[in-house]
Structures are given as C-alpha cells and as structure tokens.
Amino acid sequence: MICVPANYHILMPVDIETPASSYTSIRAPRGTTLSCKGWQQEAAMRMLMNNLDEDVAERPQDLVVYGGTGKAARNWDCYHAIVRSLKNLDNDETLLVQSGKPVGVFKTHEYAPRVLIANSNLVGHFSNWEKFNELERAGLMMYGQMTAGSWIYIGSQGIVQGTYETFNAAGDKHFGTGLSGNDLSGKLIVSGGMGGMGGAQPLAATMTGAAFLGIDVDPERIKKRLKTGYCDFLVTTLDEALRILKNAVRKKENVSVGLVGNCADIIPELAERGVVPDILTDQTSAHDPLNGYVPNGMTFEAALELRQGDPQTYQERSLDAMAKHVEGMLRLQKMGSVTFDYGNNIRTFAFQRGVKNAYDFPGFVPEYIRPLFCEGRGPFRWAALSGEASDIAVTDDLVLDLFPENRSLRRWIELARKRIKFQGLPARICWLGYGERAKFGLAINELVKKGTIKAPIVIGRDHLDCGSVASPFRETESMKDGSDAIADWPLLNALVNTAAGASWVSIHNGGGVGIGYSLHAGQVTVADGTDMMANRIERVLTTDPGMGVIRHVDAGYDEAKEFAKKTNVKVPMGSS
Numbered sequence: 001m002i003c004v005p006a007n008y009h010i011l012m013p014v015d016i017e018t019p020a021s022s023y024t025s026i027r028a029p030r031g032t033t034l035s036c037k038g039w040q041q042e043a044a045m046r047m048l049m050n051n052l053d054e055d056v057a058e059r060p061q062d063l064v065v066y067g068g069t070g071k072a073a074r075n076w077d078c079y080h081a082i083v084r085s086l087k088n089l090d091n092d093e094t095l096l097v098q099s100g101k102p103v104g105v106f107k108t109h110e111y112a113p114r115v116l117i118a119n120s121n122l123v124g125h126f127s128n129w130e131k132f133n134e135l136e137r138a139g140l141m142m143y144g145q146m147t148a149g150s151w152i153y154i155g156s157q158g159i160v161q162g163t164y165e166t167f168n169a170a171g172d173k174h175f176g177t178g179l180s181g182n183d184l185s186g187k188l189i190v191s192g193g194m195g196g197m198g199g200a201q202p203l204a205a206t207m208t209g210a211a212f213l214g215i216d217v218d219p220e221r222i223k224k225r226l227k228t229g230y231c232d233f234l235v236t237t238l239d240e241a242l243r244i245l246k247n248a249v250r251k252k253e254n255v256s257v258g259l260v261g262n263c264a265d266i267i268p269e270l271a272e273r274g275v276v277p278d279i280l281t282d283q284t285s286a287h288d289p290l291n292g293y294v295p296n297g298m299t300f301e302a303a304l305e306l307r308q309g310d311p312q313t314y315q316e317r318s319l320d321a322m323a324k325h326v327e328g329m330l331r332l333q334k335m336g337s338v339t340f341d342y343g344n345n346i347r348t349f350a351f352q353r354g355v356k357n358a359y360d361f362p363g364f365v366p367e368y369i370r371p372l373f374c375e376g377r378g379p380f381r382w383a384a385l386s387g388e389a390s391d392i393a394v395t396d397d398l399v400l401d402l403f404p405e406n407r408s409l410r411r412w413i414e415l416a417r418k419r420i421k422f423q424g425l426p427a428r429i430c431w432l433g434y435g436e437r438a439k440f441g442l443a444i445n446e447l448v449k450k451g452t453i454k455a456p457i458v459i460g461r462d463h464l465d466c467g468s469v470a471s472p473f474r475e476t477e478s479m480k481d482g483s484d485a486i487a488d489w490p491l492l493n494a495l496v497n498t499a500a501g502a503s504w505v506s507i508h509n510g511g512g513v514g515i516g517y518s519l520h521a522g523q524v525t526v527a528d529g530t531d532m533m534a535n536r537i538e539r540v541l542t543t544d545p546g547m548g549v550i551r552h553v554d555a556g557y558d559e560a561k562e563f564a565k566k567t568n569v570k571v572p573m574g575s576s
Contacts, residue, residue, distance in 0.1 A: 023061040023076075026052045028425055030387030032455050038091045039385075039456045039528040040114040040503045045086040046385055046425070047151040047458055047524070048072055048079075053424040056155045058196050058221075063100075065153050066196020067511075068285040068292030070145025072153075074100030089114060100142040100149060111536060115504035117151075119144025122509060127516035129290065143288075146463035146511035150522040151504070154383055155423030156199040156230060158462065161412055161430060162379045163204035166342070168408075169368035170279055171208065174338045183209030185252040188245060190214075190270070190277035191342070192263035192325070194221040194231070198283030202231040202256035207415050211248040212256040213241055213277070215266045216284075217294045217303070222258035229421050233257045238266060242275060264296035264321035267328030271335065280329060280337040281364070286346035287514035289318040296321045319353050326350035326358050333361050340364045343464070343474035345513035363477040373475075374552045374560035376434030376545030378465035382444070383427035386455035392426045393417075394453055398443055399430060433466075434549050435567055438541040441527060445537055449529035458503075459537070460524040463511055466548025468493045471518035481555045487519040493547045494521035500543045501525075501536035 028049035029035060036042040051072040052060045063071045063079065073079035078101045085095050085102050094108040097117040120143050122131060135141040147153040171184045189205045191198065194216035202225060205212035214231065216222055225231035232255050235241045241259045248255035259266065263284060270277070285292025294303045295317035307314045326346060333339035339361040341347050351358040365373075372378070384391035396413050403409055412430055420428075432440060447453045461468075469475045472484035494507045502523040511520050525540045527533060546569055552560035553571045564571050 025054050026060065028053065028387075030385075030425075032386070036087050037089060038114075040091070040526050041086045041089045043385060043456060043458050043524075043526040043528075044115050044151060044504050045083055047383065048082065048086075050383070050424040051148060051151055051153045052079075056153065056424040065145065065148035067145040067148065068288040069143045070148035070196075070511075071100055071142045072148055072151065074142040075139070078102065086115075099140070100144065110532065111501045113498055113502050113505050116498070117144075117149065117504065117506035118508075119149040119506065120509040120515060121507065121519075122515070127509060129288070129515045132510075132515045133290070143510065143515070144506070144508045146508065146520060147460075147522065149508060150463070150506035150524070152381070152383075152458070152460035152522060152524050153196075154381060154425070154427040154429070156196060156203075156225075156228070157420050157423060157427060158379075158381055158429055159197050159200040160204050160207075160420065161416070162462065162464065163200045164207050164412065164415075165372075165408075165431060166364050166368055167205055167208045167210065167279065170338055170340070171210075173368065175278070184278075185209035185254065186249055187211070187278040188213065188249050189279040189281075190267075190337075191281045191283055192216065192267070193283035193285065193344075194218075194225055194258055195283075195285060199225045199230055201283060202258065203229070203419060206232075206254035206256050207419060209252075209254050210279075211245050211254065213245055213259060214256065215259050215261050215263050217260070217262050217300045219260045222260060225258060228423065229419070231256045231258045234260070236260045238269060262294065262296040262321070264324040264328075267325055267332070269328075271328055271331040274335070276332060276335045277337045280332050280339045281342045282325070282329070282346055283342050283344060284325075284346070286322055286325075286344040286349060287510070287512060287517070289315045289322070289349060293318045293322060296324065319349055322346055322349045323353035323355050326355050330355075330357060330360060340367055341473070343471075343512050345473050345517055348473055348513075348517070363474055365475050366478040370552075370557075371559055372431065372433070373466035373548050374557050375563050376437075376466050376548040377431050378433075378545065378548065379429055379462040380432045380437055380440075381427060381429040381460055381462070383425045383458045383460075384453070384455065385425065385458060386453070387425055388454055389422060389426045391453045391455070391457070392422075392428050394447060395428060395444060395457065398447065399432075399440055402440055402443060403432075403436060432545075434542070434545040434563070434569070437545050438538050441525070441537040441541045442534055445527035445529055445534050448527050456526050456528040458524060458526055459541070460522065461544070463508065463520040463522045466545060467551040468522065468544070468547065469518060469520035471513055471520065473513050473517060475518075475520075479555045480557055483555055489547065489551050490519045490521040493544070494523075496543045496547065497521070497523040497540055500539035502540045502544075503536075 028046040347358040470487040503526045506522040
C-alpha cells in the first residue's frame, strides 16, 4: 500500500474518462464567465486553448503551434487532462506539467504559481535531437519551442515588433534610417520562412517602409499570411517576384511578396543574377533539420514523403540544403548585403556540413539588440481574456499615456493599430524595460479593477528576452565575458519569478535554435484587478526584466552597470 500525504494527490492524466479523440477545432472562451475556480486557472486554460485556435496555430490538429513541431500539449489525452485539471484546481494548488503532460497537483499557497511547466529538458550529455526524437517517439517528451509549450503564443503578431525593431536597428546602423526617425523605403529585405515566426517578417518589413521578399516551400503558409494581411502577394517564380519588387523599390513602395520556393535554390540564384538585397536574413525552421527545414532538389510533397519514409536520408539532404543556403547568403554578403542570422542556428548546421566561414555573418542580438537587453528591455506582450478588441484599444491608450517621451513606442503602437490583425484572443506586444513593465502592469490591473477593461489581462513575454535565456547562437552569442553557454541565468529567472508569484512559469530546452543549443524560461502573470495580483504583478514585472539587467552587469557591460546604478538594482558585486 502506498501512503500519500494529505497535502498531495496523484494526477492520472490518461484515464478512462478521456479517451483519445479525433480533432475538433478549439476556441478559447471569451467574456467574464468562469469555468475554473479562479482567474489564474481560467487564464492558463484560455491561453492554452488560444494557442490551438485555428487562427493561431500552424497545425492545431497535431497540437503543433509553430516552429516545426512546437506543441502546446504532448497528445490529446494530455491536453484534455490539463484542461480538466485546471478546471478543478483550487486557488492554493499548483499543477505540474512535464513536457506537455500533467503529472501532479500539490497544495502550495495563493501567491504561488498555479502552473509550473518544464518542456524538452534533457541531461546535458543526452541533450540532442537524436535522444529527444527517441524519447518523443516513445511518448515521453514533446518539443515546447518557446511560447508554444508555455501557453503564451499569440500568433505571428507576437514576433512582429521584435522583427520590426531588428529591421529598424539594422537600417539605423547601416543606412542611417530606422530608429533615427526615417524609414527603409527604397530598400529591399530578403528572408526565408513564412511560418509561425517567419510569417511576421513581411508585415514588419513593410511597416518600416521597405519592400520584402519572403521565400517558403509551403504555399499554404504564404496563403495564410495573405489572409491575415501580413503579406501582399503570392508568386511561384523568381522572375515574377523580382518584377514586382524592382518596381516597388524604384517607387519606394512598401510591398511584400511571398515566393513559393526553396531558399537553398533561390538565395544562390539571387547571387548568380546579381540581385543584392539591402538586408538579408533567414527565419526558416532550420533549428530542426528533420521536422523544420525542407531539402531542395525535390517537390515539397516528395520531401514530406521522404521525411516520413526515410528520416535519416531526409535529414542528410536537409543539412546539405542548409549548407547551400548559407553559402548563398555569404556570397550576397560579399556582394554588399547587410546579412545576419536571425537565431535559427542555420550557421551552426552549415558549419558542421563543411561551410567553414558560416559564422562570417553575425547573429542579430549582438549586432542590434544587446544594448536594449542591458536596460531590461524585451518583447513584452498581453492578451485580453474578454475577447474584446476594445480592451486592447484601452491598453494602447494607456501605454502611450504612461510613456509619452518614447517616440519609438508611439510609432509602433500607431502602426500596430492600423496594420495588425488579431489572431485568436486580441493581443498586443511592445518592447518595455525595467521599471516600465511594472508601471504598465499595475496600471492595467487598476483598469481591470475599475471595470474600464472588461475582463482580466494576461501579461507575458517571449522567451527571447533580456535575462531569461542561455543561447550561444542567438540571445547570448558573443557575450563580453565569454559566458555565452552558462545556463544558470534562465534557471535563476524561473526560480525568482516563481518566488515573486507569477501565475505560471515555464522552463524549456531548445527553443529557437534546437535541442541542446538553448535553455530558456517564461513567465505569465494575470492582471485580474485584485490587490493580491497588484502585489504579484509589481514583484514579477520587476524581477523578470531585472534579471536582464543583472545578467549584463555580470557580463561586464558598462551600459548595464550605469543603468543598474541609476535605477537602484542591487548587484552585490556590480563593480567587479
């Protein structure tokens, strides 16, 4: 007989109450009626469901949200068990989720997170795609990507501003445009990938004033971007794409074109033709050579058949294609393109395939974003549980009122209001830093309390943030002190946000760049209008960006040291 303490009960997620079911479309509830015992649980349930909304997810029938195989739950039995558990969860209990499977509920306390999530984490020696795929096939793990398995993905809109900021920063640095107040009109940006992350690129580019060419092997992905207003044209030949884009560049029109094709073919062909983009990057799902990237030299349909029938050969051909893709990027860089890696680890795979100068073009974080990280800035997002766009309109007004001196923020919000179409629950994103996040979060909570906002607001962020990730080929590439691979920081981030009282906290392996190449943490905090949540919001939205400040102080960045001193962030050995 097993003795179970009174404050603990075992959760059996796969049981006879929930048989494996065929797929039916999912849509998160709207409004103020609760189906859970509190708004923290309700928010987690709605955001999980929102991740799998057909307007949000890439393959909701497979539980895949974005990024190759980034999933919201391990399987449909686990999904239903999570929903059932959240509905029954008391306000002083915490649900534990292991790689998309609910595994236990503990009595904790009201200030504790309602959910703690760990996805895709493997012991260091075994942290690679081969071992992960073996365990996934055995039904023991899932790939959580970043915001897929942490239930705070909000569609391509979630990355639009980060992409917009990056393109602006590149323009400002290389062409004297972007954040200086001008735009990128008359410039051509070229990139690959039009999926859940890459699909943000055409809209972000045209919001800067540029013309844009996006390449994807899957026409359905491009069609989805046309449907949501993120992309203007779909074409099937490079000739047709260039005809539209050359005219747009000449007239300084901000036009975006999605070209059905393979980057391993198209990028080298651009070099052969002497077509040199002003800015060149890539957001294909190259982090996953098996389930993300698609080899060239065959039709898309034939590639999918090969992936299913002979995964080893598929992966070999995929890696060969990546090498050709990167070689094409390097040629265009030599011809004058401003070229950078957008964090999908394609340089590493190309290097392993024999492209010895693959790292000749930099990653986007050290090149453009790190000064923002030193101030605790990063992609801050929120979603309206009411389902009402009017609640987001109120928060737009609020953020502009709170930070009137921030010209870049005003420009972004005004553009977003005009051009961003909501996917699933209405949501917004903007880059806010240390001090700003807590101020904004408390103000949102007060408007929920007053009823100005109709229902609670979910406040979260991308895992790509200032102090929540160790990723030597992306966020922590080329750290000043050489600490790129030290993974203590995201672990500390998850721990301190748990201690501060986030609504749910997650820690993942492999998001963005693939299994074994990153460790990262996420937090979500729900503004429900209560005094208790005001306390928790103030703490979490201070500790979370504060991790970014202390991370960069510790790495020796003078900007971070000066900022910490100015804002009274306590760093015991800050001057060392």
